[in-house]
Amino acid sequence: MEVLKIATAGSVDDGKSTLIGRLLYDTKSLTDDKLEAIKTSSEKKGYDYLDFSLATDGLVAEREQGITIDVAHIYFSTLRRSYIIADTPGHIEYTRNMVTGASTSQVALILIDARKGVIEQTYRHFFINNLLRVKNVIVVVNKMDLVDYAEEVFDDIKANFEGLNTNSTYKEQNVSYVPISALNGDNVASKSENMLWYEGNTILEYLENIDASRTNDKESVRFPIQSVIRPKTTDFHDFRGFAGKIYGGSLQVGYKVTVLPSLTKSRIKEIYFYNKTFDSADSGSSVTITLEDEVNITRGDMLVKTDEEPKVDKLLNATVCWMDNKQLLPGTKYIVQHNSNAVLSKVSAIKNIVSTDFSGSKASEGKLSLNEIGEVEIKLSKPIFYDSFIDNRSNGSFILIDEQTNATAGVGFIS
């Protein structure tokens, strides 16, 4: 069962909900009773079209305000695979939600209203998908029906966006452009009759062709230990399995591995998935591993291939996106959760505030507020074994947990 995760970004009224509803409708993922509810609601509001945006709006508060305020998850599938959309709102004050949605996605859909073109919000949406190294970005120019399906409008917007893209520090990112009308379904799942000048793929075609397996072929394999399995039954008296999920690459029986932090070396003896053994397993699989030698390992430790060892340090430099109402101030203690490791830490310096529109960064005033992104130095009470986020998405990221409130207060990307 293959799964592709999608994040959406767009300003209010760009047509994000309509596009999602349309994707559900065109892939026959809307059930009769949901479709019925949409029809009734659309009629009640006096529309002469189906308001697909109603397929996604969840919470009562939202329905009252008519806006989306949090991350919602929406599901549809084709014969090829399942899709999960993390629908994230695009207001400037909701950077936190967009970062959250992008953190688990392989594709981002960035919506632009054809009448408005590239606006400041677009910069921010692209910046965040760039910062989080979302491998594929589809720039969706919506409401083409309102600009007479004009090719020049699309070309101008595309040229503008490409200008923006020159600021990107993530050159391997795949960026594509699609002109659509979400309302009428042009170029969503079927080719538009109204834009014969457009020779590219529809949104669904792009999605279907994306490789869901690896985000970065150059990543080293990382195996953070979640728990040690010791059944102590007669059949498995001496069984000591190390349970975890594989990230970044694949593991094979016979591989020479190093255990962090102890730096003990051994070889992989068996790879279990439930009660079966395998010769190799890839990134994304939750397995249980046994080693040739008796090695002392606990939760929070990590197995890596010998020769591919990560950095080990008590001092971190990271880009942090702040997600809490309580400001981040230097000297405050937070728990750094990095893989299965939780380490007490102190933020020693807040150096720069990064602007989310590619205009660079400026010196901070010594604090970081909700939805701000900053360059931060963190001192840890004990070393962690990490990679830079650019080299390894999972081993280069962490969250900061407020010791007093237990809130997930921020997310960091290690430099």
Add this chain to the structure above:
Amino acid sequence: MDNLLQEIEKSEVKKQENFLEVNALESEAIYIFREVAAQFEKPVLLFSGGKDSITLVRLAQKAFWPAKIPFPLMHIDTGHNFPETIAFRDKLVQELGAELIIRNVQDSIDQGKVIEETGKYASRNMLQTTTLLDAIEEFKFDACIGGARRDEEKARAKERIFSVRDDFGQWDEKNQRPELFDLLNGKIELGQNVRVFPISNWTELDVWSYIEKEEIEIPSIYFAHQRNIFVRDGLIWSAEDNVVFRAEDEQVEERTVRFRTVGDMSCTAAVESYADTITKVVSEIRDSKISERGARIDDKRSEAAMEKRKQQGYF
């Protein structure tokens, strides 16, 4: 073309050498189970006897094998279960060698903590909340693992994988913790607890396909069978037990039906179906156009029903 050939060759090498195919949803669920066991002191798996909780049990087995599932199962029994479900539950628990805790809604009624609903649409579904919260307090559970899925209902779409509830079991949807990458923050204060949803990202079809692939046994009422039923408001209700209220003018007839969910009998309607094997059920679901909860009357009471119940601590 060369590239394609190379790709095929590569994948064949992989197959030959006994390579584990990634199943993203299954691995995600196993990962979540392991995080729960590591981050909490007293987790419990809420077991209803339905297909989602049966799937959870299989995933938990996989997560900890060859060790046993390191926490008990708990059934909040409305007293309105299909007899087939209860028989199935007891058999499964015995095979697993797991600990099963049962707490009864009837006891909460007898203690005067909740009042039984009456009339045509009477259901004990809402009453479960009190019994559940009492049991959480009794056993001091800090994590309750459940089989809810985000695709079931609009309000569920915003539910986190680790969803923090306060002392009163309440869900504050505006103040949820962001969940980034695979990182799950299970830190809570005394008195709080977390609802955990390992199959959040599965759809109904994903669950059914998994049951088929894994050959997981499920209660017989999920398959087409002959049953005495009556029809009300276009929905088919079981007339075989005295649980569902039936007015005198509502005619009983025999039909071939199956159930798509096996919750409280009083609010679980059947669908007409000839799908009597798992393969037929899966293809029926694949073609089906009525969402699962369409057959559950309690959600229809109001559009915001689920959200209100969740704020009150309903699972």
